Amino acid sequence: MELWMIGGKASLLFYVVAATCFLSGPGSAWDIFACLLYLILNVAMLLFPRRSLSAALLLLSSSLIVLCAARLSPEYALLLPPNLLELAELRTRAEEAKTHAPLKLALPLLLALVPLPFLPKELMPLYAFAAALSLLLFFGLRAERNKLSRMEHARDRMKADLERLTRALGENEAYRRQSEYTSKLEERNRLSQRIHDEIGHSMAGALIQMEASRRLLESDRAKSAELLGNAIAISKEGLERIRLALKDIKPKAEELGIHRLRLYADELSARLGSSVATTVTHQGDLDAITPLQWKIIQENATEALTNALKYSGATVVGIEVNVLNRFVQSIVSDNGVGAAKVVKGLGIAGMEERAASVGGTVVVDGTRGFRVTTLLPREGG
Known part of the structure; x- marks a missing residue:
């Protein structure tokens, strides 16, 4: 858009040169000097765009x-409107935070019309046309500059949102890996405990009976055979238990996500005593819930319970986790006073952001509460 303003000034300069140097007779050396000096000053403004120098x-x-x-x-006055408008633009940009919108519109118009009473009558229509053309270019340039400024602000906001979402995705990926590692540790510990409690004792009993059978082999062959059969x-029973343990090596979902929700609800009840009753229920195939979704459900439930206990005065709080055909639904409800109009604060905004990170x-x-x-x-799904 600056090119349009430059073009407008060049058109006015071309007319002034034609009017002073050709139409009204050959121009003087002062006319040529004045036009060249005007051209030099305007080119210098393009080369040195710093505000104070401009x-x-x-x-x-x-x-x-x-x-x-x-x-x-007097024709030189036709060059004045673009300069006055550019001065007004520099001033309004310097005091943009203090300047009201009507003043931003009125100041350029007043400045452009100031020289009008001092001009010859025959030049007034031409000056008014030059001022109108300059105003049109000026307001077009201002609108374009404001549009670019808004686009830059929007780009900066989008960049900040992208960086925040990238960090959130990185944290979610780290949580997923940590959750998988924790799940493996839980599987290992559970399997180790099961082997120790069930299979270890069986193997120890079999070894004892085989040792007794070996000692009775010479003196009481019948008893020895009986002990060996028991061993x-x-x-065989121990081997079957090993097979069943390996088959059932993966822990159930209830032992992971839903169990953590129950633990949190139990801790809440223990901390508050008998004043608040908490329940945790679920429906559907909980194995379909990913570790990241469990994390979001846990954090949103914690935030919702905190808000319910802080503001609603509830005595009963319930947590439901339902696995539907296409969605995983988590509901935290209470029997408190509720609110006709819910004001979204940082807590609700955080819950929405966590859910939106996975498309929820x-x-x-x-x-009703x-x-x-x-x-x-x-x-x-």
Whole structure:
């Protein structure tokens, strides 16, 4: 858009040169010098765009125009509107935070019309046309600059959001890996404990009976055979238990996500005593819930319970986890006072952001107590 303003000034300069140097007879050396000096000052403004220097060059250029209009030819006044408008633009940009919108519109218009009463009557229509053309270009340039500024602000916000989401995705990926590692440790510990409690004792009993059978082999062959048969039966039973343990090596979902929710609810009840009763229920195939979804459900439930106990005055709080056909639904509800209009604070915004990170949503209802519903899409659903 700056090119349009430059083009407008060049058109006005071309007309002034034609009017002073050709149409009204050959121009003087002062006319040529004035036009060249005006051209040099405007080119310098393009080469040195710093605000303070641009303002000084604009003042020099405007002073030159006024001097030439007074001493050489009134047509030089046609070059004044673009300079006055650019001065107004520099001032409004310097005091943008303090300047009101009506003043931003009125100041350029007033400045452009200031020289009008001092011009010859035959030049007034031409000056008004030059001022109108300059105003049109000026406001177009301002609108384009404001649009670019808004786009830059939007880009900065999007960049900040992208960085925040990238960090959140990295944290979610780290949590997923940690959850998988924790799950493996739990599987290992559970398997180790099961082998020790069930299979270890069986193997120890089989070894004792085989040792007794070996000692009775010479003196009481019948008893020795009986003990050996018992040892074989115990060993077979131990091998079957090993097979069942390996088959059932993966822990159930209840032992992971839903168990943590129950633990949190139990801790809450223990901390508050008998004043608040908490329940945790579930429906559907909990194995379909991923570790990351469990993390979001746990954090949103914690936030919702905190808000319910802090503001609603509830005596009963319930947590439901339902696995539907296409969604995983988590509901935290209470029997408190609720609210006709729910104001979204940082807590609700955080819940919405966590759910949105995996394509989900959060619905908050305060008509009959507080009810916070988290909906997360099932993987592959």
